[in-house]
Amino acid sequence: MSKKTVAVLFGGQSSEYGVSLQSALSVLKNINKEKYDVIPIGITVSGDWYRFTGDIDRIGTDDWWENVGKLIPVTVSVSRSTRGLLELHGARWSRVEVDAVFPVLHGRNGEDGTVQGMLELAGIPVIGCGTLASAVGMDKERAHVLAKAAGVAVPRSVGFVSSNRLRAARRAVKFGFPLFVKPVRAGSSFGVTRVDREEDLPPAMDEALRYDSRAVIEKAVPGFEVGCAVMGKDQLTVGRVDEIELAGGFFDFQEKYDTKTAKLHMPARIPAETEKRIQDTAKTVYRALDCSGFARVDMFLTPEQDIVFNEVNTIPGLTSHSRFPAMMSGVGIDFPDMLDRLLEMYI
Ligand SMILES: Nc1ncnc2c1ncn2[C@@H]1O[C@H](COP(=O)(O)OP(=O)(O)O)[C@@H](O)[C@H]1O
Numbered sequence: 001m002s003k004k005t006v007a008v009l010f011g012g013q014s015s016e017y018g019v020s021l022q023s024a025l026s027v028l029k030n031i032n033k034e035k036y037d038v039i040p041i042g043i044t045v046s047g048d049w050y051r052f053t054g055d056i057d058r059i060g061t062d063d064w065w066e067n068v069g070k071l072i073p074v075t076v077s078v079s080r081s082t083r084g085l086l087e088l089h090g091a092r093w094s095r096v097e098v099d100a101v102f103p104v105l106h107g108r109n110g111e112d113g114t115v116q117g118m119l120e121l122a123g124i125p126v127i128g129c130g131t132l133a134s135a136v137g138m139d140k141e142r143a144h145v146l147a148k149a150a151g152v153a154v155p156r157s158v159g160f161v162s163s164n165r166l167r168a169a170r171r172a173v174k175f176g177f178p179l180f181v182k183p184v185r186a187g188s189s190f191g192v193t194r195v196d197r198e199e200d201l202p203p204a205m206d207e208a209l210r211y212d213s214r215a216v217i218e219k220a221v222p223g224f225e226v227g228c229a230v231m232g233k234d235q236l237t238v239g240r241v242d243e244i245e246l247a248g249g250f251f252d253f254q255e256k257y258d259t260k261t262a263k264l265h266m267p268a269r270i271p272a273e274t275e276k277r278i279q280d281t282a283k284t285v286y287r288a289l290d291c292s293g294f295a296r297v298d299m300f301l302t303p304e305q306d307i308v309f310n311e312v313n314t315i316p317g318l319t320s321h322s323r324f325p326a327m328m329s330g331v332g333i334d335f336p337d338m339l340d341r342l343l344e345m346y347i
């Protein structure tokens, strides 16, 4: 079998640039080099694309890759007669053929369907969710509409933009506190605030609108958060369910990446029957949003044992200590095996 070439995209014009560097580092380290030739491509925060020729160990530190090794300007050709990547050498372009592109990008301009759409237009297989699922998965409000239509419970919510914020606030207050205010299209808890008192609602709404022109106020779901890793196209594989135990507040950026007071339990400390219901709900959401490849579905489990959908991450964190790989390890699929299965769905 001949070796396949996969371009791995990392960084990106997103507030989650730094997280992507970590995810990409572990992908680059764990990908099967006997089966795949890998081309690492870094995207700067300002949106420039470069083929990275340096030592991959240097990628994980913020901005290091931009200062290490030779950077070759590169772009994706959307013209079919030059299908693949185009590298710029001086004033001359050269074409590099690839069998697939794996965007290891989190958040805007990478996990939101933009990069997926461009690659689909270019005729290059994209590892992971396609344009539709990526765009809907990024949009917390639309994702809830689809999940609800598929019969999955979602929190009570009201969306707002700058011009109708007062009306939205008046409606949300009727839900009762605590409330969560969050940007519609963001991640890593950026712009998310838990609000316990009415007077704290306006500043929380301002904060959410700093990250997106649309935001949402949700009634807080009691209980705790659970997640489920899903892989596949028609035939789906689910991982073990994990559980986030919070000491207070919510799962904010600090807790996600440092886990100072929050505790992650994998597998979750729940009965097998509940775990099965969570896995089934995750599959329902995955299908309702047209996901393919892989995704992590996040939900809440209430004290009454009801499952409420929170959000789907169409490019979940893939660092060595991330939740998705741990959940898959729980069903005997280690990280290199997980990557192999993922790539094999496309090439
Ligand atoms: N409706 C809600 N009820 C309870 N907690 C919530 C709710 N919405 C968000 N949270 C808390 O805020 C965190 C971040 O919100 P989330 O919607 O997952 O955004 P992000 O995409 O930034 O992860 C969640 O992990 C959870 O701790």
Ligand SMILES: [Mg+2]
Pocket: 188, 189, 298, 311
């Ligand atoms: Mg989340």
